[in-house]
Amino acid sequence: MTTYKLFLLAGDGIGPEVMAEVEKIIRHFASEGVAKFEIEKGLVGGSAYDAHGAAISDADVKRAADADAVMFGAVGGPKWDGVPYDVRPESGLLRLRKDLGLYANLRPAICYPALAAASSLKREVVEGLDIMIVRELTGGVYFGEPKQIIDLGNGQKRAIDTQVYDTYEIERIGRVAFDLAKRRGNKVTSADKRNVMKSGVLWNEVMTALHAREYPDVKLEHQLADALGMQLVRWPKQFDVIVTDNLFGDMLSDVAAMLTGSLGMLPSASLGDADPKTGKRRALYEPVHGSAPDIAGRGMANPIAMIGSFGMALRYSFGLNQAADRLEKAIAEVLAEGLRTADIKSEGSRVVSTAEMGDAIVAELAQQAAESVTDEEN
Incomplete structure (x- = not known):
């Protein structure tokens, strides 16, 4: 044994x-x-x-x-x-x-049949829900440097948090998501904020290239993180595997958690x-x-x-x-x-x-x- x-x-x-x-x-x-x-x-x-x-x-x-x-x-x-x-x-x-x-x-984020009524959303929206959110956990704004509060004088301070991602960090979390999707519904949704963040531009580029190079048989779609949050409470069952960075993964996974009732x-x-x-x-x-x-x-x-x-x-x-x-x-x-x-x-x-x-x-x-x-x- x-x-x-x-x-x-x-x-x-x-x-x-x-x-x-x-x-x-x-x-x-x-x-x-x-x-x-x-x-x-x-x-x-x-x-x-x-x-x-x-x-x-x-x-x-x-x-x-x-x-x-x-x-x-x-x-x-x-x-x-x-x-x-x-x-x-x-x-x-x-x-x-x-x-x-x-x-x-x-x-x-799984909704047990017996708890469908416990969700704040309608039963038909959450019953049978089975989503996997894959969050990058050791990079991004939670670990980026510099991270500090600076005293500017005259009663003013400046807080700094730094969002940093390298190609390899995005590739390795992407592989985890694609590999999981192949054992589930064969679909990955990648979330970023490429419209306002350079890290989001790189995230999108790397995920797209990784998909084309190693996982062409898995369906990949891209969504802006804020729009994805809206879709999670509108019709969450459209998603299978969601992959995103540390900050957005923290937020989106808590949204998805509450879809199940607790x-x-x-x-x-x-x-x-x-x-x-x-x-x-x-x-x-x-x-x-x-x-x-x-x-x-x-x-x-x-x-x-x-x-x-x-x-x-x-x-x-x-x-x-x-x-x-x-x-x-x-x-x-x-x-x-x-x-x-x-x-x-x-x-x-x-x-x-x-x-x-x-x-x-x-x-x-x-x-x-x-x-x-x-x-x-x-």
């Missing part, structure tokens, strides 16, 4: 609560003999700052680099609003992305280059939602995004596609049975706690396993 090394960084707020539910899923799959999982745990975000004055320690960055996959909860909260900018809780995640070379962020529902994966010898990618998996300090410790958090993130780890890091399929089916079945956490409750549903939702998904997985044994015996 293959053994996989998992490094868990629960973080702050509801992070530890939703991570606890992932541990239940891990234990269940291990008990079935799907795989063995070696688990290490570390600190990130505000909890790491409290422990040693940094958003993540050098030792934990090394543990993350050595793991087969990193599971990341959430960071931040008002408790740390006054800490210096370079050690704020969010900087721990940024360091992991940079040091591990996690340049490709995959954010699926940020608490959606997972994400951040991937690096494949090792040329082993084929393995460094990878970090996290829910799209934040630390939600207002409900932390109250058992109200929705663990599905965190559990779904582990499902993406099963698929993209471990190659356990059947287990990933089973986990997605278990989530859908539990929702179809009417179980809801508070953020997705609806008329006629039964509101459950964070732990109860995790338990229900584990029970559904166990039921699947039992039915499989029965089918084999018959």
Whole structure:
């Protein structure tokens, strides 16, 4: 049986609560003999700052680099609003992305049939929605230099953020998008702001050339990022794979997330280059939602995004596609049975706690396993 090394960084707020539910899923799959999982745990975000004055320690960055996959909860909260900018809780995640070379962020936006009514859009607009947003994660305006605030005197200041992209950065994220599209609906929509930004001009040129050179069999369309945002709320099912830069990917993925009814529902994966010898990618998996300090410790958090993130780890890091399929089916079945956490409750549903939702998904997985044994015996 293959053994996989998992490094868990629960973080702050509801992070530890939703991570606890992932541990239940891990234990269940291990008990079935799907795989063995070696688990290490570390600190990130505000909890790491409290422990040693940094958003993540050098030792934990090394543990993350050595793991087969990193599971990341959430960071931040008002408790740390006054800490210096370079050690704020969010900087721990940024360091992991940079040091591990996690340049490709995959954010699926999937609308489970049972939750179509929870969206703010009409059922027919979102029912059956299945989009994958591929966001470039280690370049662009979040990492470009110079990045500073200059005191100009006379009460005036100037803030500078720099949007920078090189050809290779655009090509590698483009390849991820095209490769994903070939396994899905065979369509890529590339979003930029070439009408007002030079980085957008280059983005468009590189994506067009890459498509012609390496992926002519995949359909490619270009849209301005603001127009794409409008189309996401008008008719999102026109899209399959969307690829865009760091800034626009941050915004558009949150728009797409809310199409499904709740940020608490959606997972994400951040991937690096494949090792040329082993084929393995460094990878970090996290829910799209934040630390939600207002409900932390109250058992109200929705663990599905965190559990779904582990499902993406099963698929993209471990190659356990059947287990990933089973986990997605278990989530859908539990929702179809009417179980809801508070953020997705609806008329006629039964509101459950964070732990109860995790338990229900584990029970559904166990039921699947039992039915499989029965089918084999018959």
